[in-house]
Amino acid sequence: MTFPQDAIAAVTHHNPYPYYADLVAHKPLYYDQIKGYWIASSAAAVRAVLTSDLCRVRPLTEPVPKALLGSSAADIFQHLVRMNDGIKHCPFKRAITTTLTSIDTAQITELSRECAQSLFNEIEHEPISTRYVTFAFHLSVYVLASLIGVPRDQLRQTALWISDFVFCIAPASSPEQIERGKDAATRLLDLFRALVRSQEVGIKSSHSLLATLAGGARQMGSEDPAVIVANGIGFLSQAYEATAGLIGNTMLALTSHPQVYEQVRADPDLLRSVIAEVLRYDPPIQNTRRFLAHAGSIAEQEMKKGDVILVLLAAANRDPLANPHPEQFDIFRQDRQIFTFGTGPHACPGEAFAELIALAGLEKLINAGLDLESLARFATYRPSANARIAILTTKGIDQ
Secondary structure, eight states: OOOOTTTTTTGSSSOHHHHHHHHHOOOSSSETTTTTTEEEEEEEEEHHHTTTTTEEOTTTTOOOOGGGTTTTTHHHTTTTOOOOOOOOHHHHHHHHHHHHHHHHHHHHHHHHHHHHHHHHHHHTTTTTTTTHHHHHHHHHHHHHHHEEEEOOHHHHHHHHHHHHHHHHHHHTTHHHHHHHHHHHHHHHHHHHHHHHHHHHSSSSSSTSSSHHHHHHHHTTTTHHHHHHHHHHHHHHHHHHHHHHHHHHHHHHHHHOOOHHHHHHHHGGGGHHHHHHHHHHSOSSSSSEEEEEESSSETTTTTEHHHHHHEHHHHHTTTTTTTSSSSTSTTTTOOOOOOOOOOOOGGOTHHHHHHHHHHHHHHHHHHTOOOOHHHHTTTTTEEOOBOOOEEEOOTOOOOO
């Protein structure tokens, strides 16, 4: 068994979980002298960091990545609620949570299934080696953009822009990716500003997710259209990799546990339980970061202002004190604790959306007779510092 080189390499390692288990057992919260940051891995340490008043989501000296400054990408990034703390975070976070919970789960399910069908038909003539990758990444954009009010004929282009924007704001993005992302950000801002204007005058449905967000923001005393537009785009960008990873990782889990796959084929309702366990067992988001705004103690460790903490969400999911026998893939697990969506003030409110969209996508792929075993044979992971996204293609397989 070979451990990954470090916690960042673990994200795309073929099996990082023994490494995570070792950290949980022996180094639940420690300072890595080589990397120059703290690493939190146990459930207790992760919870302590994510709920600490000392921590911020961005470095104090760099609220917006330097590479984005002066661009449309920076205009979006600086207003994203998940990238802000304090007075810029709390009121609008409530508006976002209220907006997401206003959508009935039955509506999300129905729309997700409709989008899965239309997207599946749309990519039917694309190269078979990549068509399912396109499906996994684009599905969440199609669903959420439809709820926001993006016209049907603009969904594909919107998904492509979101892809470029997500690459742009990633820590390891290349200069070429940053430039493409900046251009995509400009296009997204134009689209969403037009949507806000049209919805305000009643040209389009005032019941859209974007209109609901604007109304909720006004109730919270935040009427800045730049904030509304940015966080409307944020709905799409935050779901993009996480949902694709949840679809891909679940497909891989089904091939790795054939008995579970047989259970799902016999009883499709069990797929919901499979997705819930994948979120714990092999989550799409493996880590996040926090930055110390003040010196103080977290989980009995003294830290300095400016210290950085790499928070291993995936390791906390495998902590036996949170989930007994964590190495077992158990779709009937009782009292499952999942750290994948975070906890504390910056916990992601989109968990239900991710699960329902992924469910619709997986239902479509399974019902279409997809050969999961053949796809898994060539599985790789998309390069990333924090998102674990299984890429299942038919590379090398004749159509």
